[in-house]
Amino acid sequence: MSESNSVGIVKAQVAHFTQPLTLKSGAVLPQYHLTYETYGELNAAKTNAVLICHALSGNHHVAGRYSADDKYPGWWDNLIGPGKPLDTNKFFVIGLNNLGGCHGSSGPSSVDPLTDKPYSATFPVVTVEDWVESQARLLDYLGIDQLAAVIGGSLGGMQALHWNIVYPERVRHAFVIASAPNLTAQNMAFNEVARQAIITDPEFFDGDYYNHGTVPRRGLRIARMLGHITYLSDDVMGEKFGRKLRHGDVKYSFDVEFEMESYLRYQGDKFAGEFDANTYLRMTRALDYFDPALDYEGNLSKALSRAQAKFVVISFTTDWRFSPARSREIVKALLDNALPVKYAEVTSDHGHDAFLMPDPYYHDIMRAYLEQIKV
Amino acid sequence: MTNAKITNIRPDFALITNWVQTKAKVLDLGCGDGTLLTHLHETLETTGYGIEKDDANWLAALKNGVDVIQMNLEEGLSGFEDQSFDTVILSQTLQAMHNTESIVQEMLRVGREVIVTFPNFGYWRNRMQITFGTMPVSKSLPYQWYDTPNVHLCTINDFDDFCVQHQIQVIERKVITGGQDVHLLPNLMGNLAMYRLRKYSA
Numbered sequence: 001m002s003e004s005n006s007v008g009i010v011k012a013q014v015a016h017f018t019q020p021l022t023l024k025s026g027a028v029l030p031q032y033h034l035t036y037e038t039y040g041e042l043n044a045a046k047t048n049a050v051l052i053c054h055a056l057s058g059n060h061h062v063a064g065r066y067s068a069d070d071k072y073p074g075w076w077d078n079l080i081g082p083g084k085p086l087d088t089n090k091f092f093v094i095g096l097n098n099l100g101g102c103h104g105s106s107g108p109s110s111v112d113p114l115t116d117k118p119y120s121a122t123f124p125v126v127t128v129e130d131w132v133e134s135q136a137r138l139l140d141y142l143g144i145d146q147l148a149a150v151i152g153g154s155l156g157g158m159q160a161l162h163w164n165i166v167y168p169e170r171v172r173h174a175f176v177i178a179s180a181p182n183l184t185a186q187n188m189a190f191n192e193v194a195r196q197a198i199i200t201d202p203e204f205f206d207g208d209y210y211n212h213g214t215v216p217r218r219g220l221r222i223a224r225m226l227g228h229i230t231y232l233s234d235d236v237m238g239e240k241f242g243r244k245l246r247h248g249d250v251k252y253s254f255d256v257e258f259e260m261e262s263y264l265r266y267q268g269d270k271f272a273g274e275f276d277a278n279t280y281l282r283m284t285r286a287l288d289y290f291d292p293a294l295d296y297e298g299n300l301s302k303a304l305s306r307a308q309a310k311f312v313v314i315s316f317t318t319d320w321r322f323s324p325a326r327s328r329e330i331v332k333a334l335l336d337n338a339l340p341v342k343y344a345e346v347t348s349d350h351g352h353d354a355f356l357m358p359d360p361y362y363h364d365i366m367r368a369y370l371e372q373i374k375v
Numbered sequence: 376m377t378n379a380k381i382t383n384i385r386p387d388f389a390l391i392t393n394w395v396q397t398k399a400k401v402l403d404l405g406c407g408d409g410t411l412l413t414h415l416h417e418t419l420e421t422t423g424y425g426i427e428k429d430d431a432n433w434l435a436a437l438k439n440g441v442d443v444i445q446m447n448l449e450e451g452l453s454g455f456e457d458q459s460f461d462t463v464i465l466s467q468t469l470q471a472m473h474n475t476e477s478i479v480q481e482m483l484r485v486g487r488e489v490i491v492t493f494p495n496f497g498y499w500r501n502r503m504q505i506t507f508g509t510m511p512v513s514k515s516l517p518y519q520w521y522d523t524p525n526v527h528l529c530t531i532n533d534f535d536d537f538c539v540q541h542q543i544q545v546i547e548r549k550v551i552t553g554g555q556d557v558h559l560l561p562n563l564m565g566n567l568a569m570y571r572l573r574k575y576s577a
Binding site for chain 1 (some may be wrong): 400424438440442459
């Protein structure tokens with residue numbers, strides 16, 4: 001199969017780091033590795049690099065396929081490729097798996113070289129700040145001083161934002177999409193329920209399930225089902241499933257009765273088969289902890305006072321987990337600093353998931369802006 | 376920008392330019408495709424932002440290199456600090472606002488100076504049409520009564536009264552018809568009204 005505007009067959013790479021990384025928690029990773037992919041060519045002046053920061057369940061496999069018969073392409077393939085809005089004929093795109101992840105970078109399920117066993121529960125809690133630091137080191141490793149752009153949605157948007165707080169001189173353009181300056185109590189509450197589902201699963205063994213030969217599948221499944229509800233809007237669930245029955249009539253049972261249940265169970269099962277529970281705990285915690293204004297008397301404008309990039313902030317009308325109001329808080333902080341910013345509120349039925357979908361207006365925005373970036 | 380584009384600019388845009396300081400920080404409400412902001416930037420080195428609700432206009436403004444914020448003006452300007460702009464502009468949009476009173480107050484809160492332009496409903500051609508029994512339809516009011524976005528049309532006299540009632544100082548007022556200044560009987564002879572405003576200082 002050959003797709004005309006696909007980056008084609010891709011291969012992940014691994015970068016090893018031996019300089020210890022002190023995390024925000026105070027814990028130290030004496031060594032670690034990051035798995036990443038790149039698409040397009042880095043130009044001679046190294047001015048065309050774009051970093052993609054992934055969200056809760058994302059990874060380094062952003063575009064392309066691993067083989068011709070690979071069923072699904074990377075998670076943001078609709079955006080990235082030759083001739084696509086993020087055009088790999090122009091840009092050198094980098095995707096990585098964040099620390100604590102479960103797709104190749106150092107994380108709870110990877111082997112600790114000091115013990116030759118999975119880190120398991122001993123892998124420290126990581127934060128958005130830690131990720132940005134490790135991403136900066138990956139750029140050093142690749143010989144890139146400054147990014148043409150950093151792009152992230154949701155938790156990835158938090159990383160894109162944080163880049164401008166700690167490494168303002170290394171970012172020329174920042175895309176903060178379907179994101180927030182911190183999580184609301186309600187948003188954190190969903191994360192807590194998800195974590196409790198995992199932690200109370202009898203197969204969890206305090207996170208040491210690798211050494212017990214078990215997987216806390218049930219907990220992970222429920223966590224993902226809950227997540228999915230919050231990523232969709234009431235409208236889109238209504239359109240997609242409504243009250244449709246699975247078998248035509250009710251069975252007066254607790255098996256799947258409604259189509260919606262079938263969908264949630266499918267999503268939950270799929271996720272439980274491919275994601276690591278310890279990683280899920282850490283990703284949700286990273287979301288909870290992110291609050292860059294905290295070090296600046298709660299003032300986000302002050303937190304962003306050193307920023308010097310040009311910003312694109314995008315929200316989606318039916319996204320209630322990262323609502324437009326939260327994006328507008330980011331916009332306000334940028335306006336307060338008289339920073340260049342473009343803010344779009346995209347009308348979409350798809351809730352939080354909208355940021356991964358190829359909505360024409362959304363992609364027109366991405367394309368038009370990215371075309372203007374000089375490399 | 377090409378010279379052709381400058382000469383083709385709307386007459387009220389050219390006049391607005393005279394009321395904006397060099398290097399001013401400008402906020403343009405309902406900025407459309409950003410033509411005015413681009414013109415101000417290129418002639419006066421202004422900085423600032425546009426606000427635009429419509430997707431197609433927003434995208435056009437982005438393509439023109441304007442920093443454009445997509446939001447509904449009816450909700451006010453809560454994301455903008457007091458007196459954070461030199462000039463806030465609302466060109467030919469006032470008459471289509473529902474929250475007319477509050478948007479003018481918001482503009483005066485955010486901007487040290489405010490420029491408002493609107494079609495004068497008191498223009499004699501409009502009055503004639505009413506006299507002959509139909510709602511006015513013209514180049515400056517190009518809608519039928521049933522499809523017009525204009526919900527708060529007013530005359531120059533009405534807006535003058537509004538400014539007095541709301542302690543708004545009129546720094547300058549210009550009335551034009553067909554690109555020409557109108558000095559005689561402006562509320563009767565003027566098609567387009569332009570105001571440069573600020574709050575009365577205590």
